[in-house]
Amino acid sequence: MxxxxxxxxxxxxxxxxxxxxxxxxxxxxxxxxxxxxxxxxxxxxxxxxxxxxxxxxxxxxxxxxxxxxxxxxxxxxxxxxxxxxxxxxxxxxxxxxxxxxxxxxxxxxxxxxxxxxxxxxxxxxxxxxxxxxxxxxxxxxxxxxxxxxxxxxxxxxxxxxxxxxxxxxxxxGLLPYSFEDIAFTVLHYNDNGDELNKPSMAKLAQIAEFVRYSPDIDLVLMATYTDGRGAKAANQRMSEVRAKNLEEYFMSLGLPKDRIQVEAFGERRPIADNDSPIGRNKNRRVVISLGRSII
The missing domain is CATH 2.60.40.2540 (Immunoglobulin-like)
Structure with missing residues (x-):
């Protein structure tokens, strides 16, 4: 055959x-x-x-x-x-x-x-x-x-x-959190300084990691606050320093300055009683909101 x-x-x-x-x-x-x-x-x-x-x-x-x-x-x-x-x-x-x-x-x-x-x-x-x-x-x-x-x-x-x-x-290798988990975040500062506390630094690192790989994030809104101890003018200056540091941090990630909006409120708009350590810790905060374009 x-x-x-x-x-x-x-x-x-x-x-x-x-x-x-x-x-x-x-x-x-x-x-x-x-x-x-x-x-x-x-x-x-x-x-x-x-x-x-x-x-x-x-x-x-x-x-x-x-x-x-x-x-x-x-x-x-x-x-x-x-x-x-x-x-x-x-x-x-x-x-x-x-x-x-x-x-x-x-x-x-x-x-x-x-x-x-x-x-x-x-x-x-x-x-x-x-x-x-x-x-x-x-x-x-x-x-x-x-x-x-x-x-x-x-x-x-x-x-x-x-x-x-x-x-x-x-x-x-995907990150274990989504945009929704970090789109609105409240971070807190150490007493008498412009450094975030350790838990807040870890959360900020998560936000930075997400922003670094997200070209569709087109707006970062930040509002910084202090507690009510000390002089009002000094608290305002501290709030402005914190706001400036955060603005520079997000710019270092590649986010254009025109997509970053920061505002320093100082001791205005407290959310807790400044007479207690717990209340002052709550007031020493930065609120970060992320905006995302639809692709």
Missing amino acids: KRSNTSPLLTFLIAASMLPLSANASKFYGAKPLESQWQVTVDTPIECRVEHMIPNYGMATFTSRASKKINLDFELEMRRPMGQTENVALVSMPAVWRPGDAAEYIDRLRFFKQFDGYVDGQTAWSMLAELEDGRFPTFSFQEWQSRGKRVEVALSAVSFQQPYNEFSNCIS
Whole structure:
């Protein structure tokens, strides 16, 4: 018998190009093996993102952000958003070169009219796990333009592992707090000085770390206060020194001066009784508020 001249690699690619398509699907979107690309596009301590282009359909994106909780979002950015709200079946399809494997149900979702597809939480993590296992998470839903027909949109596991390793490493380095955790912060000073106390210095370091990697933070508002002991003029000067030091600190992080607003109130606007040490400690404070542009 004559031996075939087809190489094992070519046989693999021919088989792999026959991506899953159910019998009642009218359209299938998914990258062929030579088209399949995954790319880590954001790798910072405040955000990790890996993207996958689905030819003729749109972009699939996994994103995890700095937070007290482990999180993961998936977005299916469609070139043409849904024309009506649809129920969506999310199924893990086996690669065609693994014929012994069966399709497995992941979840039932809803994609909303005029919005991209969105998945979060455990379901998003399950999608990553299926991709790591060499399977194809596939969305199946009714085509809103043609009743009775369905569309299938698949994520390809080809060329996934290396970008996934980079994405996982990025997630392990995310800051354990979010913008919301530091957007409004009250810090306190040591007695008779312009230095923050130790807990406040640690909190300021967190704010600085977030600002350093956040180009969308476009405003820092700061108001400094003193306690009521001593001369009013001296307290005002101390408040101004504290405000100036903080302004220079945030400028050293790369924030332009026109995005920093500081005001020194001295002993005005106390929030506690100045007759007690606890009250004076509460009054020796700086209030920091961060503004963030929407990208």
